[in-house]
Amino acid sequence: MDFQIAHAEEFPLELGRAPKKVRNAYKTSVVPSLRSSPDQHDPPRIKRLNGYKNLWRLRVSDDHRLVYRVDQKDRVVTMLMLDHRAKVYERLGADDKGEPGVRIVARAEELLEREPTPEEVGLAELALANEPYEPDPPAPERPLPDSLTPERLSSWGIPEKYHQHLQEAKTEGDFLELTRKGVPDKVIERVLNGLWPPTIEEVIQKPVRVASDPSEVEAAADGDRSLESFLLKLDGEQQDFLKRFEGDRPRGPWLLKGGPGSGKSTVALYCIRSLVHREKSKLPFDDKPLRILFTTFTKSLVNASNYLLGSLNVIGGNSQIDIENVDRLAFKYLPDQQKELKIPESTRAIILEALAECKKNNSQFTYNNRDATFLEDEIDWVIIGQGLGSVDEYLQADRGGRGRALGSQQRRQLWHFYEVFRRILGEKGLCLYSERLQLAAHLVTPQYDYVFIDEAQDLKPVGIRFIIGLCRERTNVFLTADINQSIYGNGLSWAKVASELRFSGRARNLRRNYRTTKEVWEAIKQLAPDADDVDRETLDVKTVFSGPWPVLARYISPQQQKERLNAFLHEALLMERLSPSCAAVLCPTRRERDEVVAMLDMRFNAKSMDPSEVDLSHPGVKVLTMHAAKGLQFPIVAVVGLEAGRMPWAAAEGIDVSEHNARQRRLLFVACSRAMRRLILFTHRNRPSPFVTELTDERWQIEDL
Numbered sequence: 001m002d003f004q005i006a007h008a009e010e011f012p013l014e015l016g017r018a019p020k021k022v023r024n025a026y027k028t029s030v031v032p033s034l035r036s037s038p039d040q041h042d043p044p045r046i047k048r049l050n051g052y053k054n055l056w057r058l059r060v061s062d063d064h065r066l067v068y069r070v071d072q073k074d075r076v077v078t079m080l081m082l083d084h085r086a087k088v089y090e091r092l093g094a095d096d097k098g099e100p101g102v103r104i105v106a107r108a109e110e111l112l113e114r115e116p117t118p119e120e121v122g123l124a125e126l127a128l129a130n131e132p133y134e135p136d137p138p139a140p141e142r143p144l145p146d147s148l149t150p151e152r153l154s155s156w157g158i159p160e161k162y163h164q165h166l167q168e169a170k171t172e173g174d175f176l177e178l179t180r181k182g183v184p185d186k187v188i189e190r191v192l193n194g195l196w197p198p199t200i201e202e203v204i205q206k207p208v209r210v211a212s213d214p215s216e217v218e219a220a221a222d223g224d225r226s227l228e229s230f231l232l233k234l235d236g237e238q239q240d241f242l243k244r245f246e247g248d249r250p251r252g253p254w255l256l257k258g259g260p261g262s263g264k265s266t267v268a269l270y271c272i273r274s275l276v277h278r279e280k281s282k283l284p285f286d287d288k289p290l291r292i293l294f295t296t297f298t299k300s301l302v303n304a305s306n307y308l309l310g311s312l313n314v315i316g317g318n319s320q321i322d323i324e325n326v327d328r329l330a331f332k333y334l335p336d337q338q339k340e341l342k343i344p345e346s347t348r349a350i351i352l353e354a355l356a357e358c359k360k361n362n363s364q365f366t367y368n369n370r371d372a373t374f375l376e377d378e379i380d381w382v383i384i385g386q387g388l389g390s391v392d393e394y395l396q397a398d399r400g401g402r403g404r405a406l407g408s409q410q411r412r413q414l415w416h417f418y419e420v421f422r423r424i425l426g427e428k429g430l431c432l433y434s435e436r437l438q439l440a441a442h443l444v445t446p447q448y449d450y451v452f453i454d455e456a457q458d459l460k461p462v463g464i465r466f467i468i469g470l471c472r473e474r475t476n477v478f479l480t481a482d483i484n485q486s487i488y489g490n491g492l493s494w495a496k497v498a499s500e501l502r503f504s505g506r507a508r509n510l511r512r513n514y515r516t517t518k519e520v521w522e523a524i525k526q527l528a529p530d531a532d533d534v535d536r537e538t539l540d541v542k543t544v545f546s547g548p549w550p551v552l553a554r555y556i557s558p559q560q561q562k563e564r565l566n567a568f569l570h571e572a573l574l575m576e577r578l579s580p581s582c583a584a585v586l587c588p589t590r591r592e593r594d595e596v597v598a599m600l601d602m603r604f605n606a607k608s609m610d611p612s613e614v615d616l617s618h619p620g621v622k623v624l625t626m627h628a629a630k631g632l633q634f635p636i637v638a639v640v641g642l643e644a645g646r647m648p649w650a651a652a653e654g655i656d657v658s659e660h661n662a663r664q665r666r667l668l669f670v671a672c673s674r675a676m677r678r679l680i681l682f683t684h685r686n687r688p689s690p691f692v693t694e695l696t697d698e699r700w701q702i703e704d705l
Contacts, residue, residue, distance in 0.1 A: 002035045006233050007079040009206040012220035013193045014082040016157045022064045031214050038077045039070045051099040053113045080203050092200050102127040108201040140173025140570050145195055156194050162187055177603040179619045185579040186223050192577040205545045208233040232266050241508050245274040253477040255507040259541045260673035261515020264480035268452050276319045290319040295326055296454040326463050327433055330440035341431040351376055354421040379418050384434040385460035391415040437463045444469035450476045455631050457481040509537045515633055517547035520679050523699040524672040550679035552700045560705040561682050562599045572636045572678040580604045583636035584622040586629050586671045588647045596623050626671040637675035640682045642689040
């Protein structure tokens with residue numbers, strides 16, 4: 001059986017910088033050879049690298065060498081580095097004999113074939129410490145390490161129309177400003193990787209991706225395809241789950257749990273591809289076209305899913321894949337009269353009007369204006385969210401997790417209030433999103449063979465029922481979820497939802513984190529939810545990659561925060577060889593977003609974004625609320641606004657404070673888990689958020705500015 005070809009995330013950039021004859025050799029002889037016999041010693045062309053674990057070197061040409069890793073068990077070859085022979089061994093950290101040098105022994109034991117002794121590690125660290133050190137000029141005024149001549153840029157595949165802007169950049173700060181001058185992200189990152197080629201230690205700390213055809217890697221090398229458009233390589237646990245979709249007519253339902261970065265959405269995409277490829281093997285007259293729905297609860301997540309599904313290679317054939325937001329789907333099923341009703345920006349005035357009417361008609365009515373937020377939440381998540389149709393159903397409803405107990409008399413009064421509130425809404429030509437879901441669930445007609453629901457923990461039960469109703473066979477439903485990332489809360493334990501859908505034998509928990517580095521994950525676990533309904537399984541995961549420890553920066557003045565935030569983004573982007581579009585600043589509320597944009601250096605081309613307008617293609621730093629960042633991920637993340645009274649913000653009257661604070665803590669945990677490699681939190685030194693006072697220097701690099 002031939003080996004599968006995979007590649008380190010940035011390998012296409014290395015291929016793109018190679019001379020034409022090297023790229024031709026890669027295509028015509030290297031890939032075919034490695035598919036059949038990558039681990040056959042054939043000096044001087046192919047040889048195993050002495051002292052390195054499963055690393056091999058292939059001589060592509062007189063001047064260029066390819067370094068790759070062989071996994072015999074899974075039959076996978078992973079392309080790691082392709083460079084000039086004068087550079088490749090330096091990037092490997094090899095000594096004069098071509099074996100691992102002190103840098104690898106001291107900093108990357110996972111690359112070694114033999115585990116070094118403590119004495120060997122100590123000597124290597126001492127040797128590194130004794131190397132000459134010259135301090136760099138202060139950022140962002142550091143000069144670029146090499147000149148960007150037209151010849152060099154052309155050899156790297158950089159279009160000539162960008163040469164002038166690139167040649168005008170003399171310092172690191174100038175380089176980051178290229179985004180504002182219209183130089184695309186992919187061009188900036190291609191040049192960054194050329195100026196600072198990653199070492200082998202850095203290469204193995206990035207994801208491994210796969211292409212269905214080598215030509216796709218060549219397209220990325222030419223800049224015609226993004227690095228992120230390749231699907232991540234599945235591990236054994238994920239592949240085992242995927243097998244359920246490889247037989248004839250797989251049956252669900254399926255529940256896939258896992259913490260942040262465990263690959264739930266990626267596995268869902270692979271499952272869709274498996275279904276489509278199985279369908280492609282049929283003759284046209286075998287059956288009706290296969291229809292698949294992939295849906296989630298926010299527009300930004302739909303945009304991200306569209307981006308990822310573009311890599312499925314399922315164009316054509318006899319299948320149709322629809323990617324849609326839950327609310328937008330529900331809107332299609334509403335009668336024309338209901339479609340004319342508007343969604344109010346705020347319902348508080350209507351809540352107060354309904355309270356006044358109830359109090360006027362019943363002097364014994366116990367709710368008052370202090371309960372406005374609680375009443376709105378109860379109606380949205382329990383009465384409508386659970387699809388309750390009568391006061392008797394409400395009296396029997398499970399309100400677990402709502403943070404406020406209600407007796408039967410209180411429930412009867414609340415139901416009466418709900419009827420008054422809903423009547424007033426209708427009289428004003430208004431309705432709630434949850435009302436649309438409730439009505440759509442009654443009117444829905446099945447039309448899909450399989451339905452995939454991503455991030456299901458934040459959907460209301462009535463929303464899940466609506467989506468299930470779209471499936472021709474209601475068992476063929478696939479859900480991904482992590483209750484620990486629920487930032488809204490639906491009042492139902494996930495176990496009860498799972499029981500209703502009968503996932504017995506079809507549920508799986510993914511236990512590896514491929515998004516967040518070990519250092520970031522161990523640090524943010526100090527912020528993880530700690531309540532009775534926490535899913536401990538999804539917190540107990542193994543991280544795959546390593547990186548720098550996250551930072552907790554404690555400031556006194558806004559100027560201190562401004563300077564440190566800009567310095568962090570500058571250093572992180574250059575160290576990770578990324579354009580400003582790969583960074584995000586997350587805020588507790590909308591109020592902070594505009595403040596942050598004004599705070600950031602113009603070089604970063606920052607943009608404040610509403611949840612409904614998250615634009616992942618924006619060529620600059622994204623400034624979002626924590627809620628809007630749900631489901632997204634960024635290599636570099638800064639979190640601001642962690643001050644007492646701002647995070648958590650004060651609970652509205654009538655809302656249980658402990659439940660409110662638990663939800664706020666969950667929101668902060670989810671925000672921090674958006675960071676893939678670098679994370680910084682900002683808090684005021686004299687009035688810190690109570691959440692960050694628990695953080696310790698054992699897991700965080702704490703800075704007093």
